[in-house]
Amino acid sequence: MNNSQEQRTILVTGGTSGIGASTALHFAEAGASVLALGLDAQGRHAPRHPRIRCIELDVCDSGQLQQTIAALPRLDALINAAGISRHAQEYGPEAFLQVLHTNLTAVMRASMAAAPQLLQRSGCIVNVASMYSYFGSKDRPAYSASKGGILQLTRSLAQTWAHEGVRVNAVAPGWIATPLSEGLMADPAASATILSRTPLQRWGQAAEVAAVIGFLCSPAASFVNGAVIPVDGGYLTV
Numbered sequence: 553m554n555n556s557q558e559q560r561t562i563l564v565t566g567g568t569s570g571i572g573a574s575t576a577l578h579f580a581e582a583g584a585s586v587l588a589l590g591l592d593a594q595g596r597h598a599p600r601h602p603r604i605r606c607i608e609l610d611v612c613d614s615g616q617l618q619q620t621i622a623a624l625p626r627l628d629a630l631i632n633a634a635g636i637s638r639h640a641q642e643y644g645p646e647a648f649l650q651v652l653h654t655n656l657t658a659v660m661r662a663s664m665a666a667a668p669q670l671l672q673r674s675g676c677i678v679n680v681a682s683m684y685s686y687f688g689s690k691d692r693p694a695y696s697a698s699k700g701g702i703l704q705l706t707r708s709l710a711q712t713w714a715h716e717g718v719r720v721n722a723v724a725p726g727w728i729a730t731p732l733s734e735g736l737m738a739d740p741a742a743s744a745t746i747l748s749r750t751p752l753q754r755w756g757q758a759a760e761v762a763a764v765i766g767f768l769c770s771p772a773a774s775f776v777n778g779a780v781i782p783v784d785g786g787y788l789t790v
């Protein structure tokens with residue numbers, strides 16, 4: 553992005569909790585205006601900062617998503633952080649598709665809606681993938697499929713608008729302490745297994761993912777395009 557931090561407007565889907573909320577705070581504290589979209593805009597995890605506006609919006613509602621993005625007076629960066637996970641045992645007829653729509657289809661829709669604005673400013677997109685982008689999971693097949701899809705979508709979109717200087721990258725978080733992982737953190741056996749497989753032997757913090765997202769949107773990353781940066785304490789190296 554070529555503009556000074558003070559003028560920037562950042563849209564964060566899933567910006568009302570966890571990694572998205574930390575990302576919203578990261579940009580707001582650097583002086584940007586942030587619009588945070590989520591299902592829980594008034595929830596206890598929603599970021600509180602004068603430069604952050606939280607809006608209740610379901611990213612699967614494509615009409616509302618497109619309308620909201622199109623109405624923005626300017627947009628410098630889109631961060632696609634909204635995501636859900638479902639255990640295979642929870643699958644009803646619609647659950648698999650719900651995960652795919654939330655984690656993957658909505659990313660494409662938000663990116664398409666944001667493109668006209670991003671093209672004007674050589675803006676950027678950062679998608680939140682996962683270590684599950686790299687392997688399958690019998691327990692979470694929809695999650696794994698959606699996050700695998702994010703990698704190829706990121707690489708495809710990195711080519712689509714590159715001629716106008718729009719960069720598209722992703723981060724692949726490992727085990728991060730957020731409301732999404734509260735259940736696992738509270739389970740001593742599961743938590744011990746996770747930590748034993750993570751070389752840094754601790755849970756990551758949402759702010760540590762936000763910092764890498766911030767880097768990918770900064771001039772320091774001006775030649776980084778189509779990259780996926782693991783933020784996982786070394787989990788993928790084992």
Ligand SMILES: NC(=O)c1ccc[n+]([C@@H]2O[C@H](COP(=O)([O-])OP(=O)(O)OC[C@H]3O[C@@H](n4cnc5c(N)ncnc54)[C@H](O)[C@@H]3O)[C@@H](O)[C@H]2O)c1
Binds near residue numbers: 566567572612731
């Ligand atoms: N926490 C981890 O260990 C971890 C690891 C790898 C990847 N991730 C990914 O990071 C992203 C953020 O997860 P988190 O851990 O911060 O979880 P979280 O539950 O704290 O936050 C998820 C956010 O997504 C929003 N969201 C969910 N469904 C939505 C919908 N239909 N419309 C609008 N917003 C919706 C929620 O409102 C919330 O703001 C997700 O994409 C997740 O898959 C998390």
